[in-house]
Amino acid sequence: xxxxxxxxxxxxxxxxxxxxxxxxxxHLANKPVEVLLxxxxxxxxxxxxxxxxxxxxxxxxxxxxxxxxxxxxxKNLRFRIAEVNRVNTxxxxxxxxxxxxxxxxxxxxxxxxxxFFGNEDVEKYAMxxxxxxxxxxxxxxxxxxxxxxxxxxxxxxxxxxxxxxLVGAGPTGVELAGALAELRNHVLNRDxxxxxxxxxxxxxxxxxxxxxxxxxxxxxxxxxxxxxxMGVDLMxxxxxxxxxxxxxxxxxxxxxxxxxxxWSAGVMxxxxxxxxxxxxxxxxxxxVDNICRAAxxxxxxAIGDVAAMITDETPKGHPGVAQVAIQMGELTGKNIARLxxxxxxxxxxxxxxxxxxxxxxxxxxxxxxxxxxxxxxxWLVWMFVHLISLMGGRNRVxxxxxxxxxxxxxxxxxRLIIRNFKTxxxxxxxxxxxxxD
Amino acid sequence: xxxxxxxxxxxxxxxxxxxxxxxxxxHLANKPVEVLLxxxxxxxxxxxxxxxxxxxxxxxxxxxxxxxxxxxxxKNLRFRIAEVNRVNTxxxxxxxxxxxxxxxxxxxxxxxxxxFFGNEDVEKYAMxxxxxxxxxxxxxxxxxxxxxxxxxxxxxxxxxxxxxxLVGAGPTGVELAGALAELRNHVLNRDxxxxxxxxxxxxxxxxxxxxxxxxxxxxxxxxxxxxxxMGVDLMxxxxxxxxxxxxxxxxxxxxxxxxxxxWSAGVMxxxxxxxxxxxxxxxxxxxVDNICRAAxxxxxxAIGDVAAMITDETPKGHPGVAQVAIQMGELTGKNIARLxxxxxxxxxxxxxxxxxxxxxxxxxxxxxxxxxxxxxxxWLVWMFVHLISLMGGRNRVxxxxxxxxxxxxxxxxxRLIIRNFKTxxxxxxxxxxxxxD
Numbered sequence: 001x002x003x004x005x006x007x008x009x010x011x012x013x014x015x016x017x018x019x020x021x022x023x024x025x026x027h028l029a030n031k032p033v034e035v036l037l038x039x040x041x042x043x044x045x046x047x048x049x050x051x052x053x054x055x056x057x058x059x060x061x062x063x064x065x066x067x068x069x070x071x072x073x074x075k076n077l078r079f080r081i082a083e084v085n086r087v088n089t090x091x092x093x094x095x096x097x098x099x100x101x102x103x104x105x106x107x108x109x110x111x112x113x114x115x116f117f118g119n120e121d122v123e124k125y126a127m128x129x130x131x132x133x134x135x136x137x138x139x140x141x142x143x144x145x146x147x148x149x150x151x152x153x154x155x156x157x158x159x160x161x162x163x164x165x166l167v168g169a170g171p172t173g174v175e176l177a178g179a180l181a182e183l184r185n186h187v188l189n190r191d192x193x194x195x196x197x198x199x200x201x202x203x204x205x206x207x208x209x210x211x212x213x214x215x216x217x218x219x220x221x222x223x224x225x226x227x228x229x230m231g232v233d234l235m236x237x238x239x240x241x242x243x244x245x246x247x248x249x250x251x252x253x254x255x256x257x258x259x260x261x262x263w264s265a266g267v268m269x270x271x272x273x274x275x276x277x278x279x280x281x282x283x284x285x286x287x288v289d290n291i292c293r294a295a296x297x298x299x300x301x302a303i304g305d306v307a308a309m310i311t312d313e314t315p316k317g318h319p320g321v322a323q324v325a326i327q328m329g330e331l332t333g334k335n336i337a338r339l340x341x342x343x344x345x346x347x348x349x350x351x352x353x354x355x356x357x358x359x360x361x362x363x364x365x366x367x368x369x370x371x372x373x374x375x376x377x378x379w380l381v382w383m384f385v386h387l388i389s390l391m392g393g394r395n396r397v398x399x400x401x402x403x404x405x406x407x408x409x410x411x412x413x414x415r416l417i418i419r420n421f422k423t424x425x426x427x428x429x430x431x432x433x434x435x436x437d
Numbered sequence: 438x439x440x441x442x443x444x445x446x447x448x449x450x451x452x453x454x455x456x457x458x459x460x461x462x463x464h465l466a467n468k469p470v471e472v473l474l475x476x477x478x479x480x481x482x483x484x485x486x487x488x489x490x491x492x493x494x495x496x497x498x499x500x501x502x503x504x505x506x507x508x509x510x511x512k513n514l515r516f517r518i519a520e521v522n523r524v525n526t527x528x529x530x531x532x533x534x535x536x537x538x539x540x541x542x543x544x545x546x547x548x549x550x551x552x553f554f555g556n557e558d559v560e561k562y563a564m565x566x567x568x569x570x571x572x573x574x575x576x577x578x579x580x581x582x583x584x585x586x587x588x589x590x591x592x593x594x595x596x597x598x599x600x601x602x603l604v605g606a607g608p609t610g611v612e613l614a615g616a617l618a619e620l621r622n623h624v625l626n627r628d629x630x631x632x633x634x635x636x637x638x639x640x641x642x643x644x645x646x647x648x649x650x651x652x653x654x655x656x657x658x659x660x661x662x663x664x665x666x667m668g669v670d671l672m673x674x675x676x677x678x679x680x681x682x683x684x685x686x687x688x689x690x691x692x693x694x695x696x697x698x699x700w701s702a703g704v705m706x707x708x709x710x711x712x713x714x715x716x717x718x719x720x721x722x723x724x725v726d727n728i729c730r731a732a733x734x735x736x737x738x739a740i741g742d743v744a745a746m747i748t749d750e751t752p753k754g755h756p757g758v759a760q761v762a763i764q765m766g767e768l769t770g771k772n773i774a775r776l777x778x779x780x781x782x783x784x785x786x787x788x789x790x791x792x793x794x795x796x797x798x799x800x801x802x803x804x805x806x807x808x809x810x811x812x813x814x815x816w817l818v819w820m821f822v823h824l825i826s827l828m829g830g831r832n833r834v835x836x837x838x839x840x841x842x843x844x845x846x847x848x849x850x851x852r853l854i855i856r857n858f859k860t861x862x863x864x865x866x867x868x869x870x871x872x873x874d
Contacts, residue, residue: 042854064853078631150517191505392851394838394839398838
C-alpha cells in the first residue's frame with residue numbers, strides 16, 4: 001500500500017500534524033486533491049498544555065489526539081507515520097523513512113524544536129519540553145528526584161534534587177514555574193511529609209529584565225508579582241554559562257547546585273535537508289512570500305514556526321504561536337485549492353487575538369489587544385480558551401474534570417512514575433523517549 | 438532520611454503495594470507499629486483492568502494510584518521506592534536497592550509474574566501483561582503493527598502484522614481477545630480504511646479444552662459463544678511448542694505467522710532470595726500456615742499470589758485472584774496488630790465472592806456461587822464491581838466517562854503511540870519499560 005499518488009488528482013503532501021498542518025488538511029477536504037499527511041507521531045500535540053503533563057496535572061492522552069481518528073471522515077486523506085529526511089525540490093519528491101514520495105504540492109509544517117544556542121553541555125544535561133515524550137520525561141525526573149531527595153540524610157545532599165531551575169521566562173517557563181511552586185506549596189507536605197517544604201526551590205531565569213517578554217509591561221509585572229508571591233525565585237538579567245548535570249553557572253558569577261534544569265529559552269525551526277540555504281532565515285526558518293510559499297518555489301509552502309514571512313510590518317516574521325500556525329494553515333489549505341482550480345491565491349494577514357498565560361490557581365495574565373487584565377477572570381478566560389481549543393469531546397470533558405478536581409482538593413494529578421529512569425542517566429535523555437536501536 | 442526504624446514501636450516492613458500489601462498497611466493505621474511500605478513503583482496497579490490499558494480504552498493513570506497519595510493521612514507509614522534483593526531471616530533484615538533495613542515483622546506481598554514455563558524463546562519474543570509498562574508496550578505493539586501493515590503491499594506481507602495470538606484463555610486472555618475483536622470490528626474500518634478488516638485475525642489459544650478454565654461450564658460455554666460470535670478463532674487443546682518472533686508453532690503441527698504473541702498462560706510468585714528452598718511450593722509460592730505466616734518463621738508473612746496456604750480444602754493453595762490477596766492482607770494487618778498487643782492471631786478463611794469476566798460490549802460472564810448469568814446484566818455487574826473497586830474518585834469518574842464514551846460511539850480510547858519502538862526490536866522488550874543501564 002504505497003503512499004504514492006494513484007488518483008487523477010494532484011497530491012498534496014503535508015509534513016507535520018501540528019496546529020498548522022491540521023488546518024491545511026482540513027481545508028482540503030472535499031477538494032479535487034489527494035492529501036497525504038505525514039507525522040513522526042500518530043497524534044496531534046496540544047502544546048499549550050504540555051506543562052500540565054510535565055507537572056502531572058493532566059495525562060498525556062488528554063492533550064494528544066489521534067490523527068487517524070481526527071480524519072476518519074475525510075475520504076481524500078491518507079495518513080502515515082514517517083519522518084522526512086530530504087526534499088528534492090527539482091524532482092518534486094521527498095525522501096522519507098517509508099520511502100520516496102512524489103508530490104504536486106508540499107506543505108512544510110514541521111514546527112520547531114528546542115534551541116540550545118550551540119551550548120552543547122546544556123543540551124546534554126538540561127531537559128527540553130516540546131513534545132509529549134519530553135513532558136513525560138520531565139514529569140518522571142521531577143518525581144524521581146523527590147524520591148531521591150527523601151533518601152538523602154542531610155539538607156546539603158538533598159539540595160540538588162530539590163532545586164528546580166527553569167531557563168526561559170516565556171509562557172512555558174512561567175507556567176512551569178507556577179505549577180512547580182503549587183506542587184511545593186500544596187502537595188509536598190502531603191506526599192512527602194518527611195521533606196521540609198522550604199528546601200524545595202523553584203528558580204525562573206531569563207536574560208531579559210522581565211518575564212513574559214512579548215507581553216505588555218502591565219502583564220509582565222503582574223506575572224512577576226504572582227510568581228514571587230508563590231515563592232518562585234526570579235533571576236532576571238541572568239545568562240546561563242554552563243551546566244554539567246550538577247551545577248548551573250551564570251555569567252554573573254552566580255551558580256546553583258541542581259539536578260533539574262529545564263530549558264525553554266528558545267526554539268528553532270525544523271527543516272528537512274534540501275531546502276536552499278539562502279532561503280533559511282534567523283531561527284532556522286524558511287523565508288516565505290505573502291502566500292506562505294517558500295522562497296524560490298512554486299509548489300512548496302512553509303507555515304507556522306518553520307516559516308519566516310518577513311515584511312515591513314513583520315521584520316522578524318511572526319511570533320511562534322499556535323494562532324499564527326492555525327491561520328497560515330487555514331490560508332494555505334484554501335490557497336492550494338484555489339491554485340488547483342486555477343484561481344488566484346490570497347495573501348496572509350495575521351489576526352492577532354492576543355496572549356494568555358497562566359501562573360496558577362486563580363492567577364493568569366490576559367493581553368487581548370487593548371484589553372488587559374490579570375487574576376481570577378483572566379484565569380477563567382485562559383481555562384475556557386484552552387478547553388474549547390482541545391481536540392475531542394472526551395478530552396475536553398476529562399481535562400475539565402481534572403481541573404475541577406485539582407481546584408477542589410488542591411491535589412490534582414496522579415503523579416505516577418511509569419518509567420523508572422535514574423537521574424544519573426539523563427545523559428541519554430533523548431533515548432528515553434523511544435527504544436534504543 | 439534512613440528508612441530504618443527510629444521509633445519505639447516495632448517496624449512492619451511490607452514488600453509490595455498490590456491488593457494485599459495495601460490492606461496490610463491500611464489495617465495497621467493507628468496501631469502501635471511503624472509501617473514501611475516498599476514497592477518498585479510509586480503506584481498501585483489495578484490489574485483487572487490492565488487489558489483495557491493494553492487495548493487503549495483506558496489510560497494508564499486511570500488504573501494506577503499513587504501510593505504516597507493513598508497513604509497521605511496515615512501518620513505511622515512511610516513509603517519508599519525500592520526493590521528487595523534478599524531476606525536475611527536470621528538477622529531479621531532485608532537487602533534492598535536503598536540499603537539494608539531491619540524489620541520486626543515482614544510481609545511479603547510481592548505478587549506474581551508471567552510464567553513462561555522455561556520456554557526461553559517464547560519468553561524472548563512473546564509479550565507479557567502483568568504491569569502497566571507491559572500493558573503500554575502491548576498497546577504500542579498493536580498500534581505499531583497496524584501502522585506497519587498498512588505499508589505492506591500484499592496480503593501475504595501484511596498477515597504477520599495483523600495476526601494476534603493470545604496464549605492462555607483465562608480472564609486476561611478472554612478479555613484481551615474480546616477487546617481486540619472489538620478493535621477490529623468497530624475501529625479498523627474507521628482508522629485504517631485501507632486495511633481490509635477481515636485480514637485482522639484474533640486467535641485465542643489454550644491447552645485446556647475450554648476457555649475460562651476455573652469458571653462453571655455454563656460460563657465457559659457462554660464465553661466461547663460470545664468470542665466466536667465476535668470473530669475470535671478459538672484454538673483449544675493446543676500447546677505452544679515454539680515462537681521465534683515470526684512463527685508460532687503448536688505441538689499439533691499447526692503454525693501461525695505472527696508478530697504479535699501475547700502470553701497470559703501462567704503466573705509464578707516473585708520471591709526474594711533468602712527464603713528457605715524447602716518452603717517453596719509449586720508456582721514459586723511460599724508455603725504459609727493458616728495465619729499466612731511463612732513456613733518456619735515467626736515474624737515473616739506471605740500473602741496473595743506469592744503465598745501457598747495448603748490445607749485439606751485447598752490442596753493447591755488459593756487461586757491467584759485479587760480477593761484472596763485482599764482478604765489475606767486484611768487478616769495479616771489485623772493479626773500483626775493482635776500479635777503486637779499480645780493477642781491471639783486469627784486463622785484465614787477465604788470468602789469466595791465468585792468470578793466475573795467480560796468479553797465485550799454487553800457481554801460478560803458472572804459466576805457468583807450458585808448464581809450464574811451471562812450477557813448484558815453480567816456486563817453491568819462487571820462494570821459496577823470494577824468501578825467501585827478502583828482507587829480514587831477521580832479515577833472512577835474518568836473511567837466511567839471513558840466507558841460511556843466508548844459505549845456511545847463504539848470508538849473509545851485515544852490510541853496514541855507515545856513511544857516509538859519498532860517491532861523488530863521486540864527482542865529487547867524488557868528494555869522498553871525502563872531506561873537501559
